[in-house]
Amino acid sequence: MTGETIGLFGGTGSTGNYFLRLALEAGFKVQACVRNPDKIDKEIQDKYKDKDKDQLVIVQGTFTEKQDIAKTIQGATYVVCMAGAPMGKPKEYPKDIMLTFFTTLTQVIQENNTSSTSSTSSSTSSTPPKVVLYQAGAFSPTPDRPLTMIHSVFKAVGQWVMGLGPNVDDNTQVIAYIHQNINTLGFNTIVSRPGMLNDKPGGNVQLKADHFSPTNFAITFSDLAIWSLKAIQDSSLYGTFPFVVPIDQDILPRKKEPAASNKEEDVGETK
Ligand SMILES: NC(=O)c1ccc[n+]([C@@H]2O[C@H](COP(=O)([O-])OP(=O)(O)OC[C@H]3O[C@@H](n4cnc5c(N)ncnc54)[C@H](OP(=O)(O)O)[C@@H]3O)[C@@H](O)[C@H]2O)c1
Numbered sequence: 523m524t525g526e527t528i529g530l531f532g533g534t535g536s537t538g539n540y541f542l543r544l545a546l547e548a549g550f551k552v553q554a555c556v557r558n559p560d561k562i563d564k565e566i567q568d569k570y571k572d573k574d575k576d577q578l579v580i581v582q583g584t585f586t587e588k589q590d591i592a593k594t595i596q597g598a599t600y601v602v603c604m605a606g607a608p609m610g611k612p613k614e615y616p617k618d619i620m621l622t623f624f625t626t627l628t629q630v631i632q633e634n635n636t637s638s639t640s641s642t643s644s645s646t647s648s649t650p651p652k653v654v655l656y657q658a659g660a661f662s663p664t665p666d667r668p669l670t671m672i673h674s675v676f677k678a679v680g681q682w683v684m685g686l687g688p689n690v691d692d693n694t695q696v697i698a699y700i701h702q703n704i705n706t707l708g709f710n711t712i713v714s715r716p717g718m719l720n721d722k723p724g725g726n727v728q729l730k731a732d733h734f735s736p737t738n739f740a741i742t743f744s745d746l747a748i749w750s751l752k753a754i755q756d757s758s759l760y761g762t763f764p765f766v767v768p769i770d771q772d773i774l775p776r777k778k779e780p781a782a783s784n785k786e787e788d789v790g791e792t793k
Pocket residue numbers: 531532533534535536537538555556557558561583584585586604605606607608609657658659660689693716717718719720
């Protein structure tokens with residue numbers, strides 16, 4: 523094992539189930555908050571949820587409960603959120619669920635941090651995580667950089683035809699909260715913003731962070747999971763809100779970023 527722990531929300535979801543497997547295969551201990559443990563493959567549970575090893579710890583619960591969040595991130599080196607309310611059912615969307623989750627998560631980390639730095643506490647298990655990765659989507663802008671015209675049109679179609687409105691708006695609120703409080707949160711964040719996702723076999727397309735443009739091509743849940751596991755270990759991404767795109771997107775013509783340096787190679791700063 524790596525000796526590092528990941529607190530994971532959404533480990534039974536479309537991206538999260540790939541991430542869970544990858545993280546365990548890579549030797550991380552994973553504490554996964556899941557409502558229904560039966561949704562995790564039996565093969566994974568048999569291999570990693572061993573009485574002696576406990577490389578996989580299932581916290582049966584919901585991310586709407588502060589105590590379940592606290593258990594999931596206890597002692598975690600990294601926290602990853604690939605959770606979300608179901609898409610395409612706007613009338614059933616639990617209002618502000620992700621914003622409430624993220625602000626509660628922030629509260630838990632800050633309270634843990636305060637108690638670990640107090641003179642009466644000798645515990646080291648409450649050190650804040652190195653980073654919290656929150657998976658949002660490409661239709662959610664940051665406050666300082668609105669969507670391009672074409673992506674605003676795609677977003678409108680997504681909202682009205684596919685019923686994605688509340689999911690996108692909730693993720694946008696989370697992004698705004700992180701953006702506004704980035705210097706006072708007390709922990710690092712990465713907000714990933716993938717575009718269209720599909721469940722085709724992955725593993726062949728390498729992805730990268732793009733701080734300027736989303737992709738017009740669908741990427742796979744499994745490739746996104748691979749990228750996300752690398753991203754949490756890459757401190758150069760901490761504090762950023764990247765779109766996640768195929769590496770070969772560079773072959774497409776790129777719009778020059780007005781605020782970037784004059785050097786041609788700096789345009790479209792990517793990693
Ligand atoms: N899917 C896409 O095409 C797409 C594209 C771009 C961005 N995104 C964004 O990526 C993120 C993850 O999406 P996804 O499609 O990978 O996930 P998903 O398949 O929608 O799965 C959602 C996950 O969240 C869990 N969850 C929901 N409510 C919960 C609660 N109260 N407590 C604990 N767990 C809860 C679900 O658990 P259960 O298994 O128990 O339901 C499931 O594991 C979202 O922010 C989404 O907007 C998705």
